[in-house]
Amino acid sequence: MPKMFQDARGLWTVAVELPPAPDGTRRRKYIRRKSKTALRAALDEVEATIRKKGDVATSSPTVSAWADYWMTDIVAKNRRPKTVASYRSVIENHIVPVIGGTRLDKLNAAAIRKVLARMESGGLSSTYRRNAHGVMAAMFADAEREEKIDRNPVDLVLRPRKAVADLEVLTVEEAQRLLETFSASPDAYMWATFILTGARRGEIIGLEWDRIGEDIDLSWQLQRLEYAHGCRGRCGLPRPSECPKRRFIVPEGFEHRHLQGGLHLTRPKSRAGWRIIPLVDPLRSILDTARESATENPWGLAFVSGRAGAPSPIDPDDATARWNATRDAAGIDRPVRLHDLRHTTVDLLDAAEVDMDTIMDIVGHSTRAMSREYRSKANRERMRKALLAMSASLGYPGQ
Template sequence: MIRSKDKAVVVRKLSELRADLERVGDLPTSSQTLDQWMRYWIENVASKRVRPNTLAGYRSIVDRHIIPNIGRVKLDKLSAEHVRRMQASVIEAASSSYALNAHRVLAKALTDAEREGRVTRNVAKLLDAPRRGRTELNALTVQEAIQVIALCVDAFAADVYDPEPARWATYLLTGARRGEILGLERDRVGEYLDLSWQLQRIGDVFHCAG
């Protein structure tokens, strides 16, 4: 329904609706809120595509940054201005990195909403994503890494079982992720390391992902 005291506004909005109808073949009539759509999307769409840890990250972003800021907005009323306000709020409360993550998750969810005909366009794509702030990483120097490996070698010679030296030496020598090293099994260690598996902790449950 289009309402306005200004005839020109009514004509303009009607023209926009006609253009949307010609483009997508249908118009959204649901009064579903963004909150409702994001929760549905997490459980029924994203969960089929991404790994458990990634899904947990999506859920955290939705619960902490997207829904508190714009969750009450009707899905078909969501505008670029709403997204802009969310970005600003997240940057102020957290950081530009969190704002970038929120923008990306929202854009993914709205892409699926558009594909399903729930919205006529993805308003998140109308804005530039926030730029991630520069982070200084404190990495070991080559000499420090050599010293750590030497300590690990010394630990191997001790007559005490301790898996930590092997784990840290493998980190430094391969650059593999933590989950990949923890997921290593005996039959995957030889001339080459087979890093097909990861051990991930999802909440209180350990999950093996291939």
């Protein structure tokens, strides 16, 4: 066993011999603890790692430094742009401010819980905290894989429990009222397409006329891609979008078509999302009318923004803001989000007794469970009729 001694500060210390460097240089790892017992336990861990892996790291980056490397060299090259943006937001706003200065080899379960607790005290939802847990799990799993740490501390922390969400879904009557009053909105045809297809935001605002015929081809969606410095930070400009050599962050093999600025058409993230659905009335007639009055644009988009005096693709965030204004103008006093129109479509299909497999095909879900989750829990009339039918089958008269 290596000799233990107390250094000038009174800390118990031991020097562990490691395999030499490629050039033959001697390598040692110093371990320091306040007590001899704690030092012996730490030494046992290091020696166990050496027996298992053949070596241990003698230096460790901070969480902040590792996050920069991880995002640039691993995530950006392998994940979809929207995922990259989501990860970066979580890291910059919630992980680095709390544990960014901590060395990887000093990370423990308490540090992970500290991040999640800070998010909870800030009023962030369980969904967002679960997302942060997932980001940290992936980030430190790669650190473990590259032998920067011996164990992923996130494995020791339970994922936050998912809260039961109350879906804000339009009723059949509200959907009918909206379709009738949409004529007062400049985006009337677009909102009708949302409700009558259950398609995602990017799929609708990225819809091109040459993909609308007997069917609607939902094989592309509009997204905003992030810029990265193409000069490796040498230009001195703070924003990558201002860099003279800026480039878009896209993984290898990622299909995309540039429209304008940071807006691109991209492929759906799964094969279930890449679908073609029949075009039937009333949407067929609605889109025929829309085509006659459509603004010509160089991209052939069915729906564009003309706020700047010239047609331009609709920014995803702008589409959400326009929906909120339209919803409020229609007298809907509940916070029904634009994405909730997909829930509404699933409810309408379910109420029409469409089978779950067909609903999956129409809205692009990969599993039946996902489609079932999109149904609202408040379709009391349908449940009442079902229970009455069951009672009648048992010989009890309905009320």
